[in-house]
Amino acid sequence: MATRREVPGIRPYDGPAGGWGALSATAQAVRHQMETITAPITLMRTNQPDGFDCPGCAWPDKEHRSTFQFCENGAKAVTWEATTKRVPPEFFANNTVASLLKKTDYELENMGRLTHPMVYDRATDTYRAIKWEDAFARIGEILRGLSPDQVEFYTSGRASNEAAYLYQLFAREYGTNNFPDCSNMCHEPTSVGLPQSIGIGKGTVSLEDFDSAELIISIGHNPGTNHPRMMGTLHEASRRDVPIIVFNPLRERALERFADPQSFIEMATYASTRIASTYFQVDAGGDAAALKGIMKALLAMDAKQGNVLDHEFIAEHTEGFDAFAADLDATSWDDIEIASGLFQSELEAVAIAYAKSNATIVTYGMGITQHNKGTANVRLIADLLLLRGNFGKPGAGICPLRGHSNVQGNRTVGITEKPSRDFLKRIEDACGFTPPTEHGHDAVKAMESMIQGNSKALICLGGNFAVAMPDSEVSFPAMGNLDLSVHIGTKLNRTHLLVSKETFLFPCLGRTEIDMQSEGPQSITVEDSMSMVHASAGKLTPASEHLRSEPAIVAGIAHATLQNSALDWMELIANYDNVRDLIEQTVPGFDAFNQRIRNPGGFRLPLPPTERKWPTPTGKAIFSVYEGVKEDAEVFGAENVLRLITIRSHDQYNTTIYAMDDRYRGVFGRRDVLFMNEDDLDDRGIEHGDLVDIETITSTGRLLRLSNITAIAYPIARGSVAAYYPEANVLVPLDYIDKECGTPSYKSVPVRVMHAGGV
Structure with missing residues (x-):
């Protein structure tokens, strides 16, 4: 065994997830970033009907019954945005871009909120202040000199529905479907794979389904860090003795035991609750093999004893079962064990537990999607649920765990490089221009085009594009080859410092701040992981009088660029109800949008599979065939x-x-x-x-x-x-x-x- 010795900064942490450790970390975040007087008031408005949506994870809220609706990492997200630290023009005058690039990512963002619109000055290697209208005019001039397909429009999942919708309108009227976005780097396999299986690219469960689930299978995610409010839901399920079976390569504390900070008993007694009833450390990349092993065992059980599969559901609601079953039969247990890192007996035990459950939810995260077979992984999870009819009934369904608070909403309102013809026709009818139909660039294709010198401009609605991309050795230099880069954000990050020939840095309002437009204060909307759309209204005074909202910045660039636009951009942002009226006309499911968004908690978008309706080409759910387990076993079994x-x-x-x-x-x-x-x-x-x-x-x-x-x-x-x-x-x-x-x-x-x- 490897010799253990003391290593600086490495020591065991014996506490549970949550508990006093989480409260202590929350207090530190408040102390380091905000005034202690305003912080509690701000945090108590998080995820409340009359407050703002947490800029952190996309886990939904549960009827606002508890004392507070934020978690440790949610508090960090809020205090990080609502910090009292500022980065004014004087800071940039005293710090060259070259010197700032030497700082860590943590140091850059920890400097505080951006306060003024800035433009890069190559002669001094610094950013200097610029007036908003002057910046918009120059950007418009550059964009009019480029071919639309030379411009990339990147979107972060924290952008609101209103900002994202205006953004895609601008790009499409400009003439391109180049929409690299953060979804391309995380849950794109969900957006591509689930429509092939069940007809929609979203999860099918509601928060209430967890109350009636008899089994939860958790694959490839770490909720304690990436979607912490989910821990309350898992905590409740475990205390009801619902089995929670975990597949994850690492032992993660939050999936082992959790102390709910809102539980007086657990906090007073330093107790905690076991989360995973069984924990399988599947090999990285071995998820497909593990899923096939469970399903192979299920088919064997059904053949031996019957009444394991839901044959009535399969016959009425699905197709492709015979080819799917034949592939499972042809897949050897030896290959499954090598590729998954798990024993046949372990996967058979999961099959037995699954067969006993009348209502099963499978949750998954980027441990499933961020693979070269991520789409196939997602479809295999759908296959597992289809075998026992775990769609369209209480306590059952598929639950992809989104990261950013509105990454799902962005896609719903049109941030996609592959728009449907129906959506484009609706835009044409409602907005008076003909959008392009050719598919555009996703994130990787956008970066490849930048590296090759074909793309000349990049506009980023939030995010940290270059840093989030793979292969920084080639991605970082590509930023310097651009004619134009525009960054909209609340704080400085490394991508902002990878300057192009002309670079603009625009400070925007945060989720926590009052958004005042010409017709008064505005609310924005977001969609959570379970297709609930709800309003969010900031309450804090903006960090600077020079800040503008994301919708206003998008409208300002569009107005300056599209000289004969079919849209009145300034009228659209005067009152965001105008934007929502256009969303209602062009995006299905948003009927009476402005009326319904004023109801506490908002409304849920249609999810046909919850009614056992399948918007696939055949009208049925479709089983998939994954033939790569032997190939996976060979790759993962290679020496060293x-x-x-x-x-x-x-x-x-x-x-x-x-x-x-x-x-x-x-x-x-x-x-x-x-x-x-x-x-x-x-x-x-x-x-x-x-x-x-x-x-x-x-x-x-x-x-x-x-x-x-x-x-x-x-x-x-x-x-x-x-x-x-x-x-x-x-x-x-x-x-x-x-x-x-x-x-x-x-x-x-x-x-x-x-x-x-x-x-």
Whole structure:
């Protein structure tokens, strides 16, 4: 076994997820970012009917019955945005872009809120203040000189429905469907795979379904960090003795035990609740094999004893079962075990538990989607649920766990590079212009086009585009080749510093702030992971009088660019009801939008599979066939090859790093670590705490390397290793993607690990 020695910043954390540790971390976030007088009032408005939607995760709210509706990481997101720290023009005058690039991502965002519109001055290598209208005019001039297909319109999932809808209208009237967005890098396999299986690219469960579920299967996600409010739901289910079966390569504290900060008994007694009833450490990239193993066992059980599969549901509501079953029969248990890292007996035990349940929910995250077979993984989960009719009944269904608070809403209102003809026709009828029909660029294609010099401009509605992308060795320099880059955000990040020939940095209002337009204060809307659309209204005084809302900034650029526009952009943003009227006319499901959004809690968009209606070409749900398990077994069984997973720390949300700790994994004050199984360390003669180099195995022979990383022993599946995102993005090749949907494979990169310097 690997020798354990003391390593700076690495020590066991024995507490549960949540509990006093979460309250302490919340207090620290408040103390470091906000005034202690205003912070409690602000936090108590989070996720309330008359308040603002948390800018963190997309987990829905439960009827506002509890004392507070925010979690530790939600409090971090709110205080991070509502910070009292400021980054005015004087700061930029005293700091060159070259000097700022030397700072860490954490240091950059921790400087505080942007206060003025800025433009890059190449002569001094600094940003300087510029008037809004002057900036808009120059951007419009540049855009009119480019072909529309040379421009990329990137969107972060934190943008509101109103901002995203105006953004896609602007780009389409301008003449392009180039919409790289954060969905392309996370849940695109859901958007592509689920429509093939059940006809829609969204989950089918409601929060109430968890109250009647008899079994929850959790695959490839870490709720304690990435969607923490889900922990309350899992906590309730566990205390009702609902089995929760977890598949995850790493042992994650939140999936083991949790103390609810709103439980007086647990807080007073330092008690906690077990979450996972069974925990399977599946190999990274082994999810497809594990799912096929469970389903192979189910079919064998049904053949032996009958009444395991829901044959009536399969016959009435599905097609493709025979080919699906034949493929399972032809898949060997040897290949399943090698590819999944699990034993046949373990997967058979899951099948038995699943067969006993009359209502099962499967939840999944980016551990399923961020693979080169992510779309196939999603379809296999749908197959598992179809076998026992776990759609269209209480307590059952599929639950993809979205990250950003409105990433699902952005897609609903039109942020897609592959718009339907029906949607485009609705826009033409309602808005008076003919949008382009050719498919545009997703995130990877956009970056490839920038690298090749074909794309000349990038407009970013939020986000940290270059840092979020794979292969920073080629992605970062591509930013400098652009004629124009425009960034809309609340804080400074590294992408803003990868300047092009002309670069503009626009400060926008945050979710917590009052949005005042010409007809009064405005509300925006968001859609959560369960298709609930609700209003959000900020209450804080804006960080600067020079801030504008995202809808106003989009409208300002559009107005300056489209000189003969069919739309009155300034009228649209005078009152966001005008934007919602257009959404109602062009996006199905938004009938009486302005009326329904004024109801506390909002409304739910239509989800046909909940009524056992399938908007597929055949009108039925469709089983899939995954033939790659043998191939997976060969790749993952190769000598000396490990599978790298990029992960977020507990003090992190996507590329935003709130602090340098990862409390639940026992990492404090650092991020330069590689999590390894003790046997994998021992096999390579590496000790806990040794410095190592990580190299990606590429098909082209190009070497991708991350050097001088500290290897630490951790309970992770043998053959799998993990490092922090985005630092480890340098190891992810840009072309290592899911060919069906374009999502980068951040979660199963084949790598080799060796002593630093090759020693």
